[in-house]
Amino acid sequence: MPQVMSGDPIVRGALSIGVATGVYAVSFGVLSVAAGFSVVQTCVMSLVCFTGASQLTFASVIGAGGGVAGALPPALLLAGRNTLYAFSLRGVLSGTVPKRALRAQVVVDETTAMAHAQPTIHAKRRAFDLTALCLFSAWNVGTLIGAVAGHGLGNPRDYGLDAMFPAVFLALLAPQLRGPDAVRAAVAGGLVALALVTVTPAGVPIIASALGAVPVLLAAERRRKRVRR
Amino acid sequence: MSWWPVIALCGSAYALKALGLVLGERLDREVSERWPLQTVVVPVLAALIVVQAFSTGRHYALDARTPALLVAGVLVWRKAPFVVVAGAAAGTAALLRVLA
Numbered sequence: 001m002p003q004v005m006s007g008d009p010i011v012r013g014a015l016s017i018g019v020a021t022g023v024y025a026v027s028f029g030v031l032s033v034a035a036g037f038s039v040v041q042t043c044v045m046s047l048v049c050f051t052g053a054s055q056l057t058f059a060s061v062i063g064a065g066g067g068v069a070g071a072l073p074p075a076l077l078l079a080g081r082n083t084l085y086a087f088s089l090r091g092v093l094s095g096t097v098p099k100r101a102l103r104a105q106v107v108v109d110e111t112t113a114m115a116h117a118q119p120t121i122h123a124k125r126r127a128f129d130l131t132a133l134c135l136f137s138a139w140n141v142g143t144l145i146g147a148v149a150g151h152g153l154g155n156p157r158d159y160g161l162d163a164m165f166p167a168v169f170l171a172l173l174a175p176q177l178r179g180p181d182a183v184r185a186a187v188a189g190g191l192v193a194l195a196l197v198t199v200t201p202a203g204v205p206i207i208a209s210a211l212g213a214v215p216v217l218l219a220a221e222r223r224r225k226r227v228r229r
Numbered sequence: 230m231s232w233w234p235v236i237a238l239c240g241s242a243y244a245l246k247a248l249g250l251v252l253g254e255r256l257d258r259e260v261s262e263r264w265p266l267q268t269v270v271v272p273v274l275a276a277l278i279v280v281q282a283f284s285t286g287r288h289y290a291l292d293a294r295t296p297a298l299l300v301a302g303v304l305v306w307r308k309a310p311f312v313v314v315a316g317a318a319a320g321t322a323a324l325l326r327v328l329a
Binding site: 009012013016017020036037038041044045048049050051054055058062068071072075076079080081082083084085086087088089090093100101104105107109112113116157158159160161162163164165166167168169170171172173174176177181182185186187188189190192193194197198199202205206207208209210211212213216217220221224 | 230232233234235237238239241242243245246247248249250252253254256263264266267268269270271272273274275276277278279280281282283284286287288289293294297298300301302305306310311312314315316317318319320321322323324326
């Protein structure tokens with residue numbers, strides 16, 4: 001059964017992303033309740049907002065007394081990369097309007113990276129949906145546990161989970177580095193982020209790094225024109 | 230706490246996602262075939278790795294995450310399964326912190 005065999009890595013990938021995210025969701029639940037949100041409000045945020053970095057930032061700024069006016073801009077800068085992701089997923093987010101509207105809700109780092117790491121459009125769709133399913137379940141169950149149980153569950157850092165996320169994204173980036181153009185875009189993006197991370201608000205380095213793709217796209221366009229001539 | 234902050238965050242987060250979807254669908258087929266949109270995500274993922282591995286807030290940081298990423302890099306290069314890469318990175322960082 002070659003199809004089931006080839007499908008295995010996607011399922012395993014989606015499940016392991018779900019486990020790691022679930023533990024992080026617990027820490028969001030704890031943080032959000034400590035910041036003054038009720039358990040219901042905390043769970044609604046995870047269900048409806050569903051973008052981890054933004055939620056964590058939002059709750060911590062409000063918890064620190066920053067108010068909504070202080071908390072919303074950084075949260076939205078972090079959520080802004082989802083716009084780029086949804087844009088890049090043209091053709092992957094298929095289906096009727098309600099289906100696409102539903103899929104738009106689960107466009108985040110992990111689902112996008114898993115989708116683009118696959119070679120075919122069919123595998124991309126499957127990876128997107130399966131990762132979304134695992135991620136959404138884990139994020140919301142984890143949030144509920146954290147919000148109800150509160151402190152005493154330990155720090156995710158102690159389990160090395162903060163080191164797990166860069167490793168996960170590296171594993172998801174590697175299959176996308178086909179050809180020198182993609183490698184150049186990745187290096188440029190990494191350098192842009194590294195240069196900005198100490199001087200701009202959170203979220204800006206990530207969005208700005210997309211500019212790393214511009215010279216590569218322009219070079220590809222020039223080559224194309226030369227070939228045509 | 231009032232519900233307004235929750236509604237503001239949820240509404241704008243979804244709007245940002247939907248905006249990308251709508252913009253992507255508006256693109257010409259020809260444009261999206263010529264300029265693979267996936268290229269936009271490659272530098273963003275690289276940035277995500279760099280920021281999550283080498284910074285804490287707005288400061289550079291070299292800590293247990295750095296060797297963990299190196300271990301992950303070797304495993305990715307050797308084409309290790311996804312779960313192994315993720316587990317080895319977390320294990321490396323956790324172990325180094327216990328030892329420290």
